[in-house]
Amino acid sequence: MSGFVSGRMRAGNQTIRLATRFALRELRGGLKGFYIFIACIALGVAAIAGVTSVSRALTEGISREGQAILGGDLSFSLIHREADPEQIAYVESLGETSRAATLRAMARRSDTGDQALVELKAVDDAYPLYGSLDLASGQPLGAALSKQDGVWGAVADISLLARLDVEVGETLSLGHATLRVTDFIQNEPDKLSGGLEFGPRLMISDAAIADTGLIQPGSLVRWHYRVRMDPSPRIEALDGIVTQAKSAQPDAGWRIRSRANASPGLQRSISRFAQFLTLVGLTALIVGGVGVANAIRAYLETKREVIASFKCLGATGGFVFQIYLVQMLMLALIGIGIGLVIGALIPFAAGAALAGVLPIELAASIYPAELGLGLLYGLLTALAFALWPLGRAHDVPPTALFRDIVTGGSKLPRKRYLFATLVTVLALAAIAILLSQDKEMASIYLAASAGAFALLVAVARLIMIAARRVPSVRSTELRLAIANIHRPGALTPSVVLSLGLGLSLLVALALIDGNLRRELTATIADQAPSFFFVDIQSHERDAFETLLKDEAPGATIQSVPMLRGRIVSLNGIPADRFVPARDGSNWVLRGDRGITYEESIPENSKLAEGAWWPEDYSGAPLVSFDLEAATDLGLDIGDEITVNVLGREITAEIANFREVEWQSLAINFVMVFSPNTFAGAPHAHLMTLGWDQPMPTETELALLKTVSNAFPTVTAVRVRDAISQVNDLVEQLAWAVRGASSITLIASVLVLAGALAAGHRSRIYDAVILKTLGATRNRLIVAYGLEYAILGLATAVFAVxxxxxxxxxxxxxxMGGSFVMMPVTAAGAALIALVLTVGFGLIGTWRILGEKPAPVLRNL
Structure with a gap:
């Protein structure tokens, strides 16, 4: 003790070294009592490090296979039209070029008339420039697509063959052409670059596309020109090449991508999902922080005599704080180290598990930056929850420390420790927000978590106050259970805090998933039309509408002109440089948007601001914009928007804003132009058909067959099929989110177990004294079971x-949807809380009730 009993403590590094020596001496007894502490930190760090590492591995995998995914080093895309000779010459000057056309169409069996929506791709002889398109038989693609005996060959996803019950060698009708299925596709290298697909792939030669009759003026077809450059430029040089291409052909109106962003939609989805999972991991750390605080409080409780001895021999409160802070940091580093090892291994495990599921190979590796992020989160969380209980020991005199088991230690720590805790928490939140892709969403999530945490503390207090004021009951077991809820050192705060946050998150996710499904399968399905018919040519429009009226009398039919355009600039600012008013709201600026023109306000829309143009308007182009999208972008009436349509750039002034009912899936557009804007422009029409009441599937399929046979070049999308596919995607995503979010519940269970373990000592005293006074084991089991059930039920009510x-x-x-409460979800949350609290509580209590009274009574 001579190191600090002189009355004056050594300063600086010597004091820290001395505190470290004492901390290490006390840890010689092992890690007993800190297993939950270490497990909580390790779980949260592993979740954060693993999620961010897998996200990085996916992103790196996309970048590494960017050439194959994109189909080239560069890709130039046009909608509605092919590139003109000058533009083709420029593209070909950059390197070897491959051309492909993609569109949706209806494939039909000639004998039965069965049909299916397909994602059609027409490719040239140079396809693919990178990667390999593998067919089941191993034959070359050119041979499979060649024309034999006057019939073009085609290859397809095996799901299309199964859907139409077609064998290899049999024929299909596509538009006006007959195709022979020569093989099925096992691997398509550039499949990811196409985005969301509503049907299986059907691939033909670009020489066959003219025979189908699907390419008409205004048809919804995308032309892709991929370039293989020799030598292939470095990633850093691609942005300059793209900028140069835009400058060389400023009026082309094409969308240019490089292998650096081969699949931007997928990369955005990965980033957002990784952001959500990182926040979930942070929530698990915060929940685990409760376990950290519980473990430190319990540990300091066992060190009362040691701390008292230190102080009696002259140690200052600051020195005592340093000793146990060093111990806490050492233990935290053990947990962080375990978490980092697990997190570093997760990308390799994910790569092996998802090898047959993902269309790309994960670039599994050890990523120091992502592991460093997990280290930082782990340290900050450990400090945030450790400073408060450690700080409380600073000013407590030795006599109070000996009485701490009675007083409960409610005194607040010094201001310096409160300030340090606040700074640590704010730093943790700031890092989480600054590193998020959607900072607004991250801020809302963290604010909600902080609010839930504060509410849980308040709920725990209210439960204890309510239990204290409950009138005396006759049942001895229930009276004992109620007393245990509000007594000094009760488990109430720990149980409510440990389970409340995790259960609240799971309830929220389950309700969001349930309401989204209800919106898709019930509300939207009831309001939505039954069919969308795309690519109806102007000369076919009247005959097509007549057919629909004859075959579906009483159905509601809507028709509008349909074009596709891309926003080039807003108020003179290029779209790729425009900064939206809200984070994550620039979806309108990405890719092509459906546009139309109308003389009057469209149905399912309501004028919100501004005025509609007259029916005979002939002035400068005007546009009506969706109010929500305009608000997100920060646009006002009078602003100018430039769009590229059919290779022409058209600038229009915003005349008004509309409130659009997107949930109905009726015909709606973000941008509606004045009719004179596209006077004389070639375009197709979009038509919908819906009944006022649900129709049998047989009726819908019969109409689909009739329409497809009469108008083979019109693409029909059955809304039920589209909703079913989206619902399947939502289900897969929901399971992934729930699985990831269960990390929080696991942390909650760990903290609950730790809280029960922390109260083990006082429970032994209670059980021994009560048994000495005549209580039976069964009575104590019932009392403790009632206590845990009340706490679990109260926590479940809050979580719901x-x-x-x-x-x-x-x-x-x-999301802009509607919400209904789902009782089954509430009951499930209550059941989980009850099972966990009662189960873990009784397991621990059973061991306590087995203690012999004599050894315990001798130590009282």
């Missing part, structure tokens, strides 16, 4: 309320 509020906000305010 908090989760429902969070789900309501996300569903109605962010």
């Amino acid at each position: 309320i908090a989760g429902a509020i969070a789900a309501w906000y996300v569903t109605t305010q962010i």
Whole structure:
């Protein structure tokens, strides 16, 4: 003790070294009592490090295979039209070029008339420039697509063959052409670059596309020109090449991508999902922080005599704080180290598990930056939850430390420790927000978590106050259970905090998923039309509408002109440089948008601001913009928007804003132009058909067969099929989100177990004294079971309320949908809380009740 009993403590590094020596001496007894502490930190760090590493591995995998995914080093895309000779000459000057056309069409069996929506791709002889398109038989693609005996060959996804019950060698009708299925596709290298698909792939030669009759003026077809450059430029040089290409052909109106962003939609999805999972991992760390605080409090409780001895021999409160802070940091580093090892291994495990699922190979590796992020989060979380209980020991005199088991230690720590805790928490939140792709969403998530945490503390206090004020009951077991809820050192705060946040998150996710499914399968399905008919040519429009009226009398039919355009600039600012008013709201600026023109306000829209143009308007082009999208972008009436349509750039002034009912899936557009804007421009028409009441599937399929046979070049999209596919995607995503979010629940269980373990000592005293006074084991089991059941039920009630509020906000305010409460979800949350609290509580209590009274009583 001579190191600090002189009355004056050594300063600086010597004091820290001395504190470290004492910390190490006390840890010689092992890590007993800190297993939950280490497990909580390790779980959260592993989740964050693993998620960010897998995200990086996916992104690196996309970048590494960017050439194959994109189909070249560069890709030039046009909609509605092919490139003109001058533009083709420029593209070919960059390197070897391959041309492909993609569109949706209807493939039909000639004998039965069965049909299916397909994603059609017409390719030339140079395809693919990178990667390999593998066919089941191993034959070359050119041979499979060649024309034999006057019939063009085609290859397809095996799902199309199964859907239409077609064998290899049999024929299909596509538009006006007959195709022979010569093989099925096993691997398509550039499949990811196409985005969301509503049907299986059917691939033909570009020489066959003219025979189908599908390419008409205004047809919804995309032309892709891929370039293989020799030598292949470095990633850093691609942006300059893209900029040069835009300058060389400023009026081309094409979308240019490089292998650096081969699949931007997928990369955005990966980033957003990784961001969400990182926040979930952070939530698990925060929940685990409760376990950290519980473990430190329990550990300091066992060190009362040691701390008292230190202080009696002259140690200052600051020195005592340093000793146990060093111990905490050492233990935290052990947990962080375990978490980092697990996190570093997760990309390799994910790569092996998803090898047959993902269309790309994960670039599994050890990523120091992502592991460093997990280290930083782990340290900050450990400090945020350790400083408070460690700081409380600073000013407590030795006599109070000996009485701490009675007083409960409610005194606040010094201001310096409160300030340090606040700074650590703010730093943790700032890092999480600054590193997020959607900072607004991250801020809302963290604010909601902080609010839930504060509410849980308040709920725990209210439960204890309510239990204290409950009138005395006759049942001895229930009276003992109620007393245990509000007594000093009760488990109530720990149980409510440990389970409340994790259950609230799971309830919120379950309700969001359930309401999204309800919106898709019920509300939208009831309001939506039954069919969308695309690529109806102007000369076919009247005959097509007549056919629909004859075959579906009483159905509601809507028709509008349909074009595709891309926003080039807003108020003179190029779209790729425009900064939206809200983060993550620039979806309108990405890719092509459907546009139309109307003389009057469209149905399912309501004029919100501004005035509509007259029916005979002939002035400068005007446009009506969706109010929500305009607000997100920060646009006002009078602003100018330039769009590229059919290779022409058209600038229009915003005349008004509309409120659009997107949920109905009726014909709606972000941008509606004045009719004179596209006078004389070639375009197709979009038509919908819907009944006022649900129709049998047989009726819909019969109409689909009739329409497809009469108008083979018109593409029909059955809404039920589209909703079913989206629902399947939502289901897969929901399971992934729930699985990832279960990390939080696992952390909650760990903290619950730690809280029960922390109360083990006092429970032994209670059980021994009560048994000495005549209580039976069965009575004590019932009393403890009632206590845990009350706490579990109270926590479940809070989780249901908090989760429902969070789900309501996300569903109605962010997703723009409607919300209904789902009792089964609430019951499930209550059941989980009851099973966990009662189960873990009784397991620990059973061991306590087995303690012999004599050894315990001798130590009282």
